[in-house]
Every structure is written in C-alpha cells, then in structure tokens.
Amino acid sequence: MPENSKSLSPSIKELLATPDREQKICLDAWVRTRRDSKNLIFLALSDGSCFNTIQAVINKELGSWNEETLAKVNTGAGVHITGTLVSSPGSGQAVEIQGEGISLYGDAPQESYPLQKKRHSFEFLREIAHLRPRTNTFGAVARVRNAMSFAIHRFFQERGFFYIHTPIITGVDAEGAGQMFRATTLPLENPPRKEGKTDFSRDFFGRPTYLAVTGQLEAEAYALSMGKVYTFGPTFRAENSNTTRHLAEFWMIEPEVAFCDINCNMDLAEEFLKFIISTVLKECSEDMAFFNQWVQKGIIDVLGDVVTKEFARVSYTDAMEELEKAQDSGSASFDFPVQWGSDLQSEHEKFLTETVYKGPVIVTDYPREIKAFYMKQNEDSKTVRAMDVLVPRLGEIIGGSEREADLVKLESRMDELGMHKEDYRWYLDLRKYGSVPHSGFGLGFERLIQYITGMQNIRDVIPFPRTVKSAEF
Missing domain, CATH: 2.40.50.140 (Nucleic acid-binding proteins)
Structure with a gap:
C-alpha cells in the first residue's frame, strides 16, 4: 500500500x-x-x-x-x-x-467483484447501491445531482433569499393527507395506555409527533419576517405507492416569498426551472451527452427547448375544456374520466404538455376541494390560487399557491375540514399579526433530477432509495 x-x-x-x-x-x-x-x-x-x-x-x-x-x-x-x-x-x-x-x-477479486465489464440492469444495480456509483450511469447522476444542488443555492442566494432550516420532526400534518411516519420513543410492543388510548404524554415530546412532509408552514413564518426564504432538505411521506415516481424519503425545495401573489409565484417558478436546467446543460455537458445517447435520446434538445420557451399559463377550467374536447372528439382516450372537480392525472398532464401546448404549462385556479387548506380562496368561492407547473414527459414538477392571508377565511376552511385549530395556533398567529400576501411552491428534487437526466425510475436518482418494504443500506 x-x-x-x-x-x-x-x-x-x-x-x-x-x-x-x-x-x-x-x-x-x-x-x-x-x-x-x-x-x-x-x-x-x-x-x-x-x-x-x-x-x-x-x-x-x-x-x-x-x-x-x-x-x-x-x-x-x-x-x-x-x-x-x-x-x-x-x-x-x-x-x-x-x-x-x-x-x-x-484489490477487487475478480471472482466476486460484481461490476465487471458488461452492461448491468438498473434492477440489479439497486441491489448493490453501495457500488453502483462506480458505473457510468450512476456516476453521471451523482455529478448532475451535485451540480443541481449547488445551482439551487446559487439561484436563491443571488436573489436575496435566506436559507432556512425547518424541523424534521413535527406535530402537525401540513398537507392534511395523513400519510406521515410517526416518531416515538414509546415501546411499540406495550405502549402506555390512558382511558383506553395510547398515552402520548409519556412520549419524549409529550405528544404525537411525526416526520415532516414539508417545511412550508415554518418557512412561511420566516417569510413573514424576512421577506424571501427557502428550504432545501429531506421530507418524508408514508404513501403506499410502489411506483417509479414515489419515494418515502426525498428532498424538497420550498421557497416562500412575502408580498408576492400567484403571478409573482409563477414567474419565480419558471425562472427557477430555466436556471437549473441551463446550468446543468452548461456545467455537466459530458454527463448530459451520455444521458442523451444512452438513457433518453434527444433529452438535450428537449431541455434546451424548455429553457428558451415561455411557459403557457392556463386556468384549470380551460385545461379541463381542452381535455373534454379531445375526449369528446375521440382524438384522445383517457383511463381516468375528465370532469371538472377531479384532479389532473399524469395522462392528462402529459396530453396538455405534449399535444395541446407542446411545452411546459402552468395550470392555475384549481377547485378548492382538491387542494390544501392554506391556499388562498378566489372570489368565486369555488377555486383557489393554486398553480402546478407541468412539463412534457413527466407531468407535474412543481406545485404551489398564493397562501391564504385572511384569518377568518383560513379558520373557516380549517373548520370545514374538521382540523384541530389549536395545533395550528402559531400558524394562525401569522394571519393575526401583520398578515400580508405571500406565496410559495414546492419541488421534489428527485423528480427534477429524473426530468433532467431522463432516468425512468426515481429510485435511480437518489443514492439510497427508501420505498415501500425497502430500507436497505
């Protein structure tokens, strides 16, 4: 040696x-x-x-x-x-x-070293995730991921944003979906009981706690004092979806901006995506040439088109009309029915981006019933100022909204959903004291890496994936 x-x-x-x-x-x-x-x-x-x-x-x-x-x-x-x-x-x-x-x-004994000079399937390489970064594909993914991470910080720092570290352990369900991992020190085989229920007063925090699904709510608190902030860290969702698009542990980018309405939010999201994509095309040209040749042919041209094109902007209602028109005329057939009030599915998003608008689309003003409680309600009382950025091939890549700044409307919405407002007392205080218009969005980092590299499975763009029934390494 x-x-x-x-x-x-x-x-x-x-x-x-x-x-x-x-x-x-x-x-x-x-x-x-x-x-x-x-x-x-x-x-x-x-x-x-x-x-x-x-x-x-x-x-x-x-x-x-x-x-x-x-x-x-x-x-x-x-x-x-x-x-x-x-x-x-x-x-x-x-x-x-x-x-x-x-x-x-x-040395690496040749009789046992699993990475010999031949092509290995991605399925096989997931079984040896500790060795797969030595391959061309996963080395390239790691370098692109690194360049994107640095570009994210550069984008926000150059625009006067402050980087905020939000809690990983939380006591509230910010998304209201209930798909959260519980964090507890109680003995699972025999938890303490009180009045027939688990006695969480004897837990470490004295109450039920979970791994955070988002840092948004806490980021809002800092946006409403510092103006422009962002988070970039791990989030967790116990969603029982064993698909190529879902992880139980993933990284999220979440900016929050005070004095910013839905239009300002859309501008920021478009500028952000274009900046990250153009940075990767410039700084990771060799890696991108590899992805272009071996993973997703033509990906460089597709991404270059995204950078140069202005994103289309349409309301949810107009988007549904386009889908209904295509469905009624027989020019498109969808597995999920198209009707106002239902959420857009991947097949709908891809049709809108690839067939109707032939490029990225920002869809706004979704029905309030299918969106989170914190989104600002429109005057029609039926829709909220939500916005989703859809891109060809992948579908939704960013989700965001203008946040509800009116205390009465926010409390009313929480009452409708049967939420326990005492858990959100501090969040309501933000509307009680010096409330201002503010907006933000969330972007799953791994989804963005998937989109830029052309990798088909989200498990292949994070070093050690955590998925349903799988927590290896």
Missing part, C-alpha cells in the same frame, strides 16, 4: 484539461477496465471527478514492475500510479499516462 501523501493528487478532470505535456504526475484512482496486449497493459482509470476516464499505459519491459501487484490491478482495484502525462496517439483521448510506477491500495 502506498504511503499517505501530504497533499491531494490532481484529479482526472484536471489532468484531461491541462495543456501541459511531458509533466511528471501521480494519480489516485480506481481501475475501470484492464486490457493486455503483449508487453503492454492498458488501464482505464476513473476517480469520479468527471465522466471520462484517463488511460494509463504500462510497458512491462521498461522498468522493474512487481508482478504480484500487476496481477491484482484489475477492474475495481484502487491504485496509486506515477508516470508522465503525454499526448495520446490513440483516438478519442488527448492525453494518457505513460506509467512508471504503480502501487495497490486495495
């Missing part, structure tokens, strides 16, 4: 970009592939810094090589190599390493 160096060796990304030739270098990396030809060994080396590998050529006739070490330098092995960076005579690569010395950090 090589001695520990006092400074990091250059990355492959740096070596591939340098114009200097005939320079002595050292590199720490993993062997992606090995090919032997007479006295030459060709190693494709990867360190995860970029999509491309760098080739190292070892001439066994030049210098003294440890044959036992060379025998273990195979796919998956971690190595330290020294040599000279030279122009490559081969096609497809500008430079290569002329190897002069190699030592082994750790």
